[in-house]
Amino acid sequence: MKILGVTACPSGVAHTYMAAEALAKAAKKRGHTIKVETQGSIGIENTIRAEEVVDADIIILTKDMAIKNKERFAGKPIINVGVGDVVRKADIIVAKAEEVIAQKVQK
Amino acid sequence: MIICVPNEEVRGDVFTANIYVSAFRNYYIILKTILEVIMTQLVRTELIELNLKARERKDAIIELTGRLEQQGYLFSKDGFLQDVFQREEIGNTAVGFGVAIPHGKSPEVKQTAIVYGRSELGIDWESVDEEPVHSVFLLAVPEEKASNEHLRILALLSRALINEDFRQQLLEAATSEEISELLNEVTQQKVIES
Known part of the structure; x- marks a missing residue:
């Protein structure tokens, strides 16, 4: 499964990066490919490219802060999650992403 | 007008002097590089507190700031504390997992540094999850x-x-050496594209 993620948090100094790391780690552990863009106080890093969006199966976005350039994901299945939940329960969120994809395939 | 034409002997001396200058310059560059490497060791063993006495957020920050002052990193302890507390007002710096990262960008700081403090009993960081903090950066x-x-x-x-x-x-x-090594390793690495 190809997962894309974008993380952001109110102060943009710690949780953005913790969430990105946690998500990447959890996804890789379950055998998925993943790329996580961080929108923190350093600016936007690891920017997701348009062709990567085309290939992606699912998009995971944190919902604590408005995600910049969100419109590029239009038409893709999106999961919105709290940044704190990503940090603490990234495994569960990746499992949920798998579920969403499975349901979509069944339909 | 007198024009001095150096004889063979003097020209030889100038040549030798040039070699010395260039050798010295190389030596200087090497020394400077070594110094830069040492300076980038942000976490020195003197900046590590294995047993924090404080049990509350404010006291823990004061205790660790004492280390910074003692090691000559600050122009003014009170000024720096004020900046750190101000940051703490904007948003709690406990990040979960029993870790807090208070930080201050302040004109009272002479040189970038990380101080690490550990608490076995845990510190009340007044965070939403009420989780006690055991590691403070x-x-x-x-x-x-x-x-x-x-x-x-x-x-x-x-x-x-x-x-x-x-x-x-x-x-x-x-x-403290083990901790310093761990932290220097982490803060100097490049972010691996995920």
Whole structure:
């Protein structure tokens, strides 16, 4: 499964990066490919490219802060999650992403 | 007008002197590089407190700031504390997993540094999850440094903290040297594209 993620948090100094790391780690552990863009106080890093969006199966976005350039994901299945939940329960969120994809395939 | 034409002997001396100058210059460059490497060791063993006495957020920050002052990193302790507390007002710096990262960008800081403090009993960080804090990283950054530097260090540290092994190693390290090595490794690495 190809997962894309974008993380952001109110102060943009710690949780953005913790969430990105946690998500990447959890996804890789379950055998998925993943790329996580961080929108923190350093600016936007690891920017997701348009062709990567085309290939992606699912998009995971944190919902604590408005995600910049969100419109590029239009038409893709999106999961919105709290940044704190990503940090603490990234495994569960990746499992949920798998579920969403499975349901979509069944339909 | 007198024109001096150096004889063979003097020209030879100039040549030798040039060799000395160039050798000295190389030596200077090497020495400077070594010094730079040492300076980038942000976490020195003198800046590590294995047993924090404080049990509350404010006291823990004061205790760690004492270390910074003692090691000559600050122009003014009170001024720096004020900046750190101000940051703490904007948003609690406990990040979960029993870790807090208070930080201050302040004109009272002479040189960027990280102070690490460990508490076995735990510190009340007044955070939403009420989880006691066992590892505290206090980050001190001079005002004139581009704000990016301390943000980058924080980003690297935050990423590393997701790693349970890293957190465990910090808590279990027996000496300040071990901790200093762990932290320098983490804060100097480049972010691997995920």
